[in-house]
Amino acid sequence: MTFEPTSLEHPCLKVSQLTVNYDKTPVLWDLTLTIPKxxxxxxxxxxxxxxxxxxxxxxxxxKPISGRIEILGNxxxxxxxxxxxxxxxxxxxxxxxxxxxxxxxxxxxGKLGLxxxxxxREREQALKVLAKVEMDSYAHRQISxxxxxxxxxxxxxxxxxxxxxVYFMDEPFAGVDITTSRIxxxxxxxxxxxxxxxxxxxxxxxxxxxxxxxxxxxxMRLVVCGEVAKVFTPELVHRTFGKENILLDEATRxxxxxxxxxxxxxxxxxx
Amino acid sequence: MTAIYHYFTDPILRAPTIGxxxxxxxxxxxxxxxxxxxxxxxxxxxxHATYPxxxxxxxxxxxxxxxxWLAPFILVGAFISSLLGLFAVDALKKYFNVRDDSALCxxxxxxxxxxxxxxxxxxxxxxxxxxxxxxYLYGQAATMTDFHILLYxxxxxxxxxxxxxxxxxxxxxxxxxxxxxxxGIGVRLFDSLLFLLIVISVVVGIKSVGVVLMSAMLxxxxxxARQFSNRMSRILLxxxxxxxxxxxxxxxxxxxxxxxxxxSNRGIQGGIRGSLPTGPSIVVVSGTICFLSLLFAPERGxxxxxxxxxxxxxxxxEENLLKTVWRINLDGEVELSEILSxxxxxxxxxxxxxxxxxxxxxxxxxxxxxxxxxxxxxKASHIVRLHRLWEVYLVNSLGLGVERVxxxxxxxxxxxxxxxxxxxxxxxEDPLEDPHKQPIPRNGGA
Numbered sequence: 151m152t153f154e155p156t157s158l159e160h161p162c163l164k165v166s167q168l169t170v171n172y173d174k175t176p177v178l179w180d181l182t183l184t185i186p187k188x189x190x191x192x193x194x195x196x197x198x199x200x201x202x203x204x205x206x207x208x209x210x211x212x213k214p215i216s217g218r219i220e221i222l223g224n225x226x227x228x229x230x231x232x233x234x235x236x237x238x239x240x241x242x243x244x245x246x247x248x249x250x251x252x253x254x255x256x257x258x259x260g261k262l263g264l265x266x267x268x269x270x271r272e273r274e275q276a277l278k279v280l281a282k283v284e285m286d287s288y289a290h291r292q293i294s295x296x297x298x299x300x301x302x303x304x305x306x307x308x309x310x311x312x313x314x315x316v317y318f319m320d321e322p323f324a325g326v327d328i329t330t331s332r333i334x335x336x337x338x339x340x341x342x343x344x345x346x347x348x349x350x351x352x353x354x355x356x357x358x359x360x361x362x363x364x365x366x367x368x369x370m371r372l373v374v375c376g377e378v379a380k381v382f383t384p385e386l387v388h389r390t391f392g393k394e395n396i397l398l399d400e401a402t403r404x405x406x407x408x409x410x411x412x413x414x415x416x417x418x419x420x421x
Numbered sequence: 422m423t424a425i426y427h428y429f430t431d432p433i434l435r436a437p438t439i440g441x442x443x444x445x446x447x448x449x450x451x452x453x454x455x456x457x458x459x460x461x462x463x464x465x466x467x468x469h470a471t472y473p474x475x476x477x478x479x480x481x482x483x484x485x486x487x488x489x490w491l492a493p494f495i496l497v498g499a500f501i502s503s504l505l506g507l508f509a510v511d512a513l514k515k516y517f518n519v520r521d522d523s524a525l526c527x528x529x530x531x532x533x534x535x536x537x538x539x540x541x542x543x544x545x546x547x548x549x550x551x552x553x554x555x556x557y558l559y560g561q562a563a564t565m566t567d568f569h570i571l572l573y574x575x576x577x578x579x580x581x582x583x584x585x586x587x588x589x590x591x592x593x594x595x596x597x598x599x600x601x602x603x604x605g606i607g608v609r610l611f612d613s614l615l616f617l618l619i620v621i622s623v624v625v626g627i628k629s630v631g632v633v634l635m636s637a638m639l640x641x642x643x644x645x646a647r648q649f650s651n652r653m654s655r656i657l658l659x660x661x662x663x664x665x666x667x668x669x670x671x672x673x674x675x676x677x678x679x680x681x682x683x684x685s686n687r688g689i690q691g692g693i694r695g696s697l698p699t700g701p702s703i704v705v706v707s708g709t710i711c712f713l714s715l716l717f718a719p720e721r722g723x724x725x726x727x728x729x730x731x732x733x734x735x736x737x738x739e740e741n742l743l744k745t746v747w748r749i750n751l752d753g754e755v756e757l758s759e760i761l762s763x764x765x766x767x768x769x770x771x772x773x774x775x776x777x778x779x780x781x782x783x784x785x786x787x788x789x790x791x792x793x794x795x796x797x798x799x800k801a802s803h804i805v806r807l808h809r810l811w812e813v814y815l816v817n818s819l820g821l822g823v824e825r826v827x828x829x830x831x832x833x834x835x836x837x838x839x840x841x842x843x844x845x846x847x848x849x850e851d852p853l854e855d856p857h858k859q860p861i862p863r864n865g866g867a
Contacts, residue, residue, distance in 0.1 A: 241597070242597045
């Protein structure tokens with residue numbers, strides 16, 4: 151089953167024949183997809199499907215082995231100032247000695263340039279975005295004092311202060327409280343009305359239908375990419391998460407071992 | 422005794438003192454970054470990796486060049502050798518799939534081994550140079566000259582300037598490298614720059630503290646400073662100060678102790694001879710500061726934490742005693758023995774606690790009878806109120822079984838803040854009874 155992407159004149163994201171390897175083993179295989187501007191896109195798939203890798207590759211954090219990526223009609227290198235990234239919460243050390251305000255101000259480091267420091271204007275800006283995620287009263291707290299949901303909101307504020315056109319968020323709903331997910335959803339809504347595009351790695355299948363406009367279903371290869379109403383069907387969900395993929399996993403693991411010289415692949419036949 | 426200002430003016434003392442302080446300052450500032458990146462072992466490895474460079478430099482100068490080339494040659498030799506160590510660590514990780522900690526240990530041991538081998542090779546052929554090489558193991562601040570002050574001064578200023586210029590970049594690449602990359606910040610560039618700073622500070626440090634002890638000067642001030650602040654800028658400041666103080670005190674102690682030994686042994690044949698070497702003294706001072714910080718820092722220190730725990734326990738016991746009196750006889754007098762038998766604590770600690778309650782005006786004591794004052798009644802009923810409110814919350818809002826909530830409430834009654842009490846009261850709409858059908862005392866009265 152294939153779905154032609156709706157004809158798009160100026161897409162937000164255009165990926166063609168993207169393959170990403172760790173060492174010699176593919177983790178993303180020949181992805182081709184197009185996403186229009188101004189939509190909320192869910193990226194779903196089972197653990198190890200390459201969702202985070204996909205995000206990092208688009209952001210230029212991981213170099214693909216082949217393929218082309220265009221964001222807003224240009225390469226990511228030229229468009230860094232137009233994208234904002236919200237990494238997974240667990241990816242940093244929350245005992246790091248900075249305040250919430252410092253954390254949010256980091257969002258401006260790219261624009262400030264070398265040797266320039268955040269001043270009063272930047273601080274006010276940071277307080278404003280913190281108020282948006284209902285965290286302004288925590289501005290001067292040390293980040294280790296935050297709860298999981300508050301950490302996530304601080305991360306979100308750091309991306310919001312970048313005032314980007316495209317947002318990439320890695321599992322923003324993972325392990326957060328109800329208040330936080332309400333705030334995240336209202337931020338999504340606000341960003342969308344401003345015509346911004348948001349990519350969200352997501353793992354809760356229940357909420358996909360009500361949250362997202364578009365969906366990218368991944369399991370190392372692209373299962374489907376399209377509008378939620380059209381492509382988020384039980385059959386395709388099953389194909390994304392189903393048992394058929396186990397063979398692929400097995401083959402990938404074998405390939406990994408072979409290329410790193412751990413397994414003696416040529417004698418596998420007598421097993 | 423030598424007056425303190427002599428350490429900065431005396432032509433013999435000032436070089437080692439100022440030199441050590443500059444070196445310790447540099448190491449402490451770079452060390453904060455290394456410490457926050459949790460790469461403390463890196464400093465240890467890179468300092469040991471300088472040793473082959475140092476030995477080769479000494480041998481080359483001894484065989485081919487004149488004496489005045491020694492200091493710059495050692496600096497360059499140590500620098501190159503340490504850098505090679507860094508590349509070796511990277512290569513091991515990248516091409517041999519060796520894990521970070523194993524790679525660091527391997528490079529540390531093998532480079533140091535190479536250095537020792539070269540050193541032992543020249544032990545008999547060039548005995549004088551061998552002594553030179555040996556002095557770099559534990560450092561020899563005393564042989565520093567004004568030239569060293571100049572050299573280290575320039576290098577320190579360089580390190581501090583680079584650190585200050587790119588403070589923001591070092592901060593973000595340390596905290597969240599991927600995010601920094603997504604902003605277009607050259608993470609690789611700043612990582613390399615940081616490694617360069619570590620190598621420079623190590624190379625500067627081995628003259629006074631030595632190859633073996635150098636990494637302590639990177640980590641000890643940083644670890645100590647972390648105890649006192651949650652702001653990176655302040656941690657840098659405190660670490661820098663601790664570094665300089667260690668540098669000074671190390672020299673001071675070493676010199677004063679040597680003078681003391683010389684004086685006390687004057688004219689005595691076979692008296693104790695010896696001196697306190699400067700490098701180890703510096704390390705011992707900074708190590709002591711670090712240890713004391715771990716113990717006594719107001720917020721994070723071990724002792725203040727224990728003291729706070731002890732105070733909480735005392736308050737809990739006091740509150741429990743009040744409750745006991747309240748339960749046995751709210752308005753009248755209660756036999757002391759009855760109170761004592763209802764608690765499993767030792768008699769003395771309970772007596773002490775009662776005495777404290779009396780001191781605070783919460784109970785009055787007549788002979789062997791105890792009664793609550795009106796202030797005490799208020800306080801006791803408030804504790805009971807918190808206990809029962811919490812029970813209502815656990816049962817009504819969280820759906821816990823009635824028989825299982827008492828134990829938890831026994832703890833929480835001492836912990837709930839006025840703010841939380843207010844929220845609970847609102848949420849539960851100021852209930853009148855707890856789940857066991859006991860009345861909940863009103864706020865502000867018995």
